[in-house]
Amino acid sequence: MQKKKVAISIGDVNGVGLEIAIRAHAHISQYATPMYCVHKEILEQAYALLESSAIESSMIKSHTTQSTKALSKLPKLPESSLCPPPTREIPLITPGALDSLSGAYSYASFTHACDLVDSGECASVLTLPIHKLAWQMAGIPHIGHTDALKSRYGSEGIMMLGCESLFVALFSDHIALKDVSARIHTRALREFLLNLARCVPDMNECAVLGLNPHCGDGGLMGEEDALITQAITQANEALGRAMFVGALPPDSAFSPHNRARFKHYVSMYHDVGLAPLKALYFEQSINVTLNLPILRASVDHGVAFDKAYKAKELSLQSYINALKYVVSARG
Structure with a gap:
C-alpha cells in the first residue's frame, strides 16, 4: 500500500525543530512520505551548524579533531522531499535567538x-x-497553530493533547485564567462534547472535569459546574449513551483508579488538564487539532532554544508519535 504523504512545517529555525526532523527522517519514512516545507538553503545552514557543534563536542570529549562519530548520525534529507514555502525571505539561522524573520518563516x-x-x-x-x-x-495575527487553523478554516478547532495512555481535550486553550469562567455555557460545552465524540470515534468513556474546587460544592464556590453537568447530560442524551462522565473534581480526576477507567478527559482550562498529562507523559505526548477540514498533529514541546544546535541529547518520541497518529487516523 502506498504511504501517505505528510506535509511537515519545520517550525522556528532557531530552535530544535530542524534537528528533530533530520534525525527522525529515516524512522518516520518507514510509515509515511514526509514532505518538508523548507528551503534547501536553510537545511544547508542547519547541517553546517550541527556538524560544527558535533565536532566541538567531540573535541571536548576526546581531545581530538578526528572524531566523526557524531557526524554520521545526521542523515541527509533528499531534495525530492523538500517543498519550500513561496517566500523570498530566507532567514539566517541564529541558534536560540528570538527573531521576527524566523517567526515569519515558520x-x-x-x-x-x-x-x-x-x-x-x-x-x-x-x-x-x-x-x-x-x-x-x-x-502575524494569531497566537499559535490552533488559533491560525481556526481562522483559516472558520471552524472551532479542538485542541487535544496526549498519547496512547491518556488524551486531554481542552474546552478553552490559550486564554487567561480570568476569562475561563465567562466561556462556560451549557450550549457551547454541549456542542464541544458532541464534536469531540464525532472526531474521536474510538472513544468509549470520557471524563469531564469541573472548574471550581470540589466542583463548586453544590454552588458554594460558583455555578459553573452545574452548567457543565447540564451540558454532559444533554450531550449524552443526543448521543443515546453515557459517553461523558462528570463533572469530576480536577484534583482527583487523574488518580490511578480513574486513569484505569478513562483514557480521554475534557478540561475546562489549559493548565488544569495539561499539568498531570505532562507530569506523566511529557516526552510521549502530542498535540492534535480536531474538528477541522484537515488533520494536524504536532510535537507537544517548545522550541527548546537552550538546546538548539548544541549537540545535546534530544527526544524524538513526541515527533514520531505525532507522525504515527496522523498516519493511522481515518480518512
Missing part, C-alpha cells in the same frame, strides 16, 4: 503545509514547534 512553512493538504497533495499536517512571540514580532 508561519510561511505552516501555511504552505496547509496548502499542500488543501490541494490534496498531502494527507495531513505535522508541525514542529514555533515561538509565539516570534509570530507576534512578525506581525
